[in-house]
Amino acid sequence: MLQKFLRKLRGYRMSMRTKLTLGLGSIAAMLLLSSVISVLEYRRMSNYVSDLVAENIRNINVAQKLVSMCDEYNLKVLAAIGEEHQVTSVPDFDRDAFMALCDGLRTSIASEEAFPLADSVVYAYSAYMLASLELPAVIASDFINTRDWYFNRLQPRYNRLRSDIERLSNAAYMDLQTNSMTFQDSFYRSIIPGIVSVGAGLVLVLLLLFFILAYYVNPVYRMLSALQNYTLTGSRYRCSFEGNDQLAALNDGIADVVEENVELRRRTKALRDEREKLIEMVQSVQE
Numbered sequence: 047m048l049q050k051f052l053r054k055l056r057g058y059r060m061s062m063r064t065k066l067t068l069g070l071g072s073i074a075a076m077l078l079l080s081s082v083i084s085v086l087e088y089r090r091m092s093n094y095v096s097d098l099v100a101e102n103i104r105n106i107n108v109a110q111k112l113v114s115m116c117d118e119y120n121l122k123v124l125a126a127i128g129e130e131h132q133v134t135s136v137p138d139f140d141r142d143a144f145m146a147l148c149d150g151l152r153t154s155i156a157s158e159e160a161f162p163l164a165d166s167v168v169y170a171y172s173a174y175m176l177a178s179l180e181l182p183a184v185i186a187s188d189f190i191n192t193r194d195w196y197f198n199r200l201q202p203r204y205n206r207l208r209s210d211i212e213r214l215s216n217a218a219y220m221d222l223q224t225n226s227m228t229f230q231d232s233f234y235r236s237i238i239p240g241i242v243s244v245g246a247g248l249v250l251v252l253l254l255l256f257f258i259l260a261y262y263v264n265p266v267y268r269m270l271s272a273l274q275n276y277t278l279t280g281s282r283y284r285c286s287f288e289g290n291d292q293l294a295a296l297n298d299g300i301a302d303v304v305e306e307n308v309e310l311r312r313r314t315k316a317l318r319d320e321r322e323k324l325i326e327m328v329q330s331v332q333e
Contacts, residue, residue, distance in 0.1 A: 065291070069254045073247050080243025087239070102222035105154055108147050109215035112167070113208060115144055116174075120204050123178055127185070127192045136181050144171065155217050163214045170207040177203050261289060269297055276304055 122137035145168070152164035177200045184195045265287045272285035283304035285297060 066258075069250070069257070073250045073254070076243050076250070077247050080239045084237055084240040088237070098225040098228075099222060101154060102218055102225055105151055105218035106215060106222065108151055109211060109218055112144065112147055112211050113215075115140070116171075116204065116207055116211065119178075123181060123200065124196065126181060127196055136178055139175070141175075151214055151218070155214075155221055163210065163217055166210040167207070167214055170203065170210045174200070174203040174207045261287075262293060265289070265293055265297070269300060273300070273304075282308065 119137060119139045126137060148164050148167055148171075152161055180195070180199075184190050184192055265285075268285050268287065272283050275281050276283050283301050285301070287294070287297070
């Protein structure tokens with residue numbers, strides 16, 4: 047049964063339509079597959095990097111919120127120093143929210159410096175808050191200048207706290223820049239299948255063009271040249287090329303028709319010659 051199948055396979059002749067359809071279909075399938083792969087890869091990387099970028103932006107906003115909370119508290123302390131009546135308590139500050147935001151930045155920033163930077167913020171915050179708790183005693187004291195206490199003791203700690211928060215914010219900015227570069231790299235990587243497929247498609251198109259020229263266009267021109275030679279000179283139709291498809295069958299059919307036409311002409315010429323001989327004989331007998 048296998049031998050029968052192999053014999054049938056060897057005897058199978060692929061038609062011109064099938065050859066061209068397979069060639070163009072393979073190119074179209076390759077381009078379509080590469081386009082789907084490129085779109086899926088770009089979509090996957092875009093979603094992944096977009097989530098990272100959104101997280102980085104949220105971290106930057108959180109760092110800015112920490113700065114805003116510290117600025118607001120520091121302005122309240124400065125306003126309390128400038129008031130004429132004595133302050134009996136320090137201004138309110140949401141310590142739990144501040145620590146929660148710091149802990150969130152510690153875990154969400156991908157940089158290796160996130161943990162030490164967040165710890166520095168916590169330490170600077172603790173030192174600043176401890177100094178700010180001295181505000182009621184400083185205001186109540188007749189021996190301590192409140193402005194000197196603020197600018198020489200509290201303000202340096204506040205500056206240190208802001209500096210640490212800015213460094214933490216810069217780490218979030220660095221993460222954002224890194225993820226942006228990752229997005230750019232992923233974009234170029236996602237279009238690589240498309241570039242490869244386009245290059246392969248161009249090569250296949252050139253090969254298909256060479257195939258069509260070599261096996262279809264050139265034989266047609268040779269057939270036309272042979273027909274012109276037969277028409278002009280009456281020589282035999284001589285055109286042969288490799289192949290077993292419809293074009294080869296057409297060439298064989300043209301050759302058969304031309305041979306029959308040559309044979310018909312030969313017989314017609316022979317009959318015409320015999321007719322002329324008979325006419326000459328009749329004329330000679332009558333004379």
